[in-house]
Amino acid sequence: MTQDSAESISQAEDTHVVDRLVRERVRRAPEAAALVHRDARISYAELDTRVDRLARYLRDLGVGPEVPVGVCLERGTDLPVALLAVLRAGGTYVPLDPTYPEERLAHMLRDARPPVVLTQRNLHERLPREGRHTVLLDADAPTIDRFSCEPLDDVRIHPDNLAYIIYTSGSTGRPKGAMLTRRGLAQLVRAQLETYALTPEDRVLQWASASFDASVSEMVMAFGAGAELHLAARDEVVPGPGLVQLLRDSRITALTITPSALSALPDGELPDLALLVAAGEALPRSLADRWSAGRRMVNAYGPTETTVWATVQPVAAGDGGVPPIGTPVGGFHIYVLDAAMDPVPAGGVGELYLAGPAVGRGYLGLPARTAAAFVPDPFGLPGTRMYCTGDLVRCREDGLLEFVGRADRQAKVRGFRIELGEIEAALDAHKDVRECAVVVLDAAGAADSGSADARIIAYPVLRGAAAASAMELRAFLESRLPEHMVPSAVVPLSRLPLTPNGKLDPAALPLPGQAADSDDKVRPRNGIEGLVAEIWSDLLGVEDLGVTDDFFALGGNSLKATRLGTRISRAAQVDIPLREVFKARTLEKCARLVEEALAREAARTASEEEPAHTMDGR
Template sequence: MTGAIVLPSTAPALFEATAAAMPDRPAAAMGDTTLTYAELNAQANLLARRLIEHHAGPERLVATVMPRSIEFVIAVLAVHKAGAAYVPVNPDYPQARRQQILDDASPHCVLSLPGQEVAGAPLALSVEQQPHRSAPNPADHDRPGALLPDHPAYVIYTSGSTGRPKGVLVTHRGIPNLAADYVRRQRLQPDSRLLAFASPSFDASVAEFWPIWLAGGCLVLAPAADLVPGEPLARLVREQSITHVTLPPSALAPLEEAGGLPAGLTLLVAGEACPAPVAKRWAGDRVMINAYGPTETTVAVTASEPLTGDGTPPIGRPITGVCTHVLDDRLQAVPDGDVGELYVSGPGLARGYLNRPAQTAQRFLPDPFGTPGHRMYRTGDRVRARPDGQLVFVGRADDQLKVRGHRIEPGEVEAALFEADGVAQAVAVEHDNRLVAYVVATAGAPVTAEHLLAQLRERLPAYLVPDVVVALPRLPTSPNGKIDRAALPDPEDAERATSGRAPNTPTEIHLATLFAEVLGVSSIGVEDSFFEVGGHSLLATRLVARIRESLHVRLRVQAFFKAPTVAQLAKVLDGSPT
């Protein structure tokens, strides 16, 4: 199946066309700050010219070690206008993870907020707004070289099977196709307000920026604390009059407990499989679209038309500029309705993995259905085609995991587990949309979940830290000696070590019951941190909602993050200092 194609262009050219046509429309907003297209374009031009002065240009990388902010948006535009590609690095990642990415990318320059400069960078520039100043759009004669659609636009680092993150280098060529398709599919207009929910370090943010800017609408940003699924996110959507948002399906349950999303909102779900009950619940009074795509492409390769809520939600047909193939092990097309592996081709394909030609060659193959020199990407996902031509996701063809919208190589998690003190064997699996680690301790060195998780948080970003750690005397094996993942015990049935005393006040007893119910465990100690025995942000919002309902108290999610044990939270609710 093949989607239509639009004329090639570059990302800055798309934005500059909108800025010229609608200079006074709001382009980006955060809190009390709103920049029009003319203002945002001018701010980006000023920074772009600084970057050009420092010889940033085509085929060069600029790291952006910045949180969600207006300044980050300025930085992305400026890097593109200079002709370079940006490498987003989440400043909340552990120092070791940030350094791994910077060492691997070897960026020409590093951008950060004032006062948050990155030590050791060969060239570091701070990004801040410069009101009442303007500069013309940089042209090819200003840059070190002409900017072309096949030049790199961004590098997104994903989980690596070797235990180290790998960068996916994506060009400008697929961005116009993605933007044009999403404008049509989501019916984006100049009065649309699209929420930037995705972390800047994930490619989903690309699909939030460029479609809304092509349509002339406003990109709405917010601090991470306001984007927690549940009450904070629901309140933000209402207060900011959001019309369009992209979320992983697992984020919707906490939102339902917090009052849901406004009717008429356009909701695009992506990042993980969308269960049929979720589509049935959310598709009724709003436009709901299911999208799919690996990082090795320009964000999305397929998307559905608005879901009806009937049956398993399809991942749709190819978006603009994408060609899909459902093939068997011999790279032959399977009959419609049969399950095969999904391969994709078209201008949205990444150039490959940065500095990893062998891995690139393994996943980006010659396209037997295209013209000589064209490639296709092996997704590793198994799909089948419905009679109406839409694709349905079936599962992974390898052991790569999808947990809460994040693609995870279990080898990277397991490599970090092996580096921890006292671990002899380790395996990471997905269970009920949670990342579970099973470990076997070395002789004479017992491992506790709390100690192990503390070490992992120093090495890995939060999405790679297991939600649950289960200690086993040995890992089950198959007859050929390999670890039998299917024989691993259910984490809810496995023994969990708890610490501290039992609850002894009415509030502690009630809270301990709620903690255990939400976590799916038989009991929990009053000193056990919710986040160290399997909890995560989505479960936290669910627990807070249960506490408010059953105890009739006012409790904010942010307060719970500061008091995540039964004992600490009981003191907060009883009015005692923690």
């Protein structure tokens, strides 16, 4: 951490901490790049000007402390400008992912009740506008630009005022809004400056969506150091060869990514990548060994409710054993407790509780859920609280923590925290579903607690032979849930298997592909279909594939589809665009993609080998 950066946040309760860091960079290097998106480069001076003008406009609309502002924007330079402007105006930003189903966005707006929503012309039709002022940042730019760019220094904010509200999966069937404070944001800035020690020469990729708290970490990481924040479209950050190319072309030096996404990246030379932060789920030793060579790699842990993170641990190739989640970052107190709320001795497993200034306020409009999760801290000062994470950890003899699993039905899939009850509630809403169960399994069919191979499987019991098909039920869920919560496979059953005491027997649930009548399958009919089937089988852990089987219905997801495209291209020695792989869902269509690519390659080769003719035809 530089001395200047440290001095700019020397007060533990600096409510304008991010603003101070941006303005410090404006004072020292106003023309240095702050935001980079494709060919656009916005300097710190321009960023500061745009933020001030929008903040003054928001103040004119009544935005101030404790006033929520919805932000529904595509990835690009408008997004960080909008988030910073809401904070500078004193408000609370509420990110609304434009890729979410409209019903989910509508619920979030009803719940948060922002009087102002920032969006763009191509997105505003997806948002209900009743009772709120909609600002189109592109169409309304002339109006916003008329506001003064003089520093907005008269906003009085308390450290316990909210900075942002991020919606997480809810066990009741509806997402819940986690409320995070200015005090927690200041603590995050300080801890990241101390831990990562980036410089103005660094380039940070904004990989996470604004609807997830890793995006807060990425912005703080960049602006805290006066570095460049690089933005990219959603399809450009999908794990695969394209993301590796983006990292290489943009010379990214700092990346935060989930282990499951990291596992989908093909090998590639990334000489500029100096800091790699693995976060969001358990880090396998194999990934730590593969990616830590030649760079600094850290394993970070923390729930949304404690302002992004709470513990961190450097990892290196050859450390051996399970990569620990480490020790607490500055300001945090950690407790590993048993059911009686007594500390667990070293070597034992207990539930992890987190205390400190970065612990959030609770859940918006859910006092009972807040009281259950944010409990009095019996080891701290009177009136302080600690957050019950629901995560089981082991405290090693050396004081480091190891993640073990969950104490409840919450799951981690591809870095996303998911309440299985929310998926069950969505599926139960279908008229043809009598009852259902949702589980998370690994590739071998065992219960999963957060590995890179974790997949969500839904088992509905239908009301009759004429009920909806598995694909129709999956489409129903896609219209109600964000992509990361949609089950990889939907397996209709005549009844749910139960244990002798009447509870669900997860071990008796059939894996995708096992419930269908194998006699009706059309097996691969040629070498290309056989090649594709072999790769599918290895990726999905499913045998006896038919040509009409659906990759996603059998447990595929976007990460596995990325791996599929890479492996098919390598095996067939042809280039197949990833977007085409996503469209070709069945084995038959996927094989046809390969055949068409091979035909194009053969035609190109023949054209190159055709002898040139002279003018007289010889």
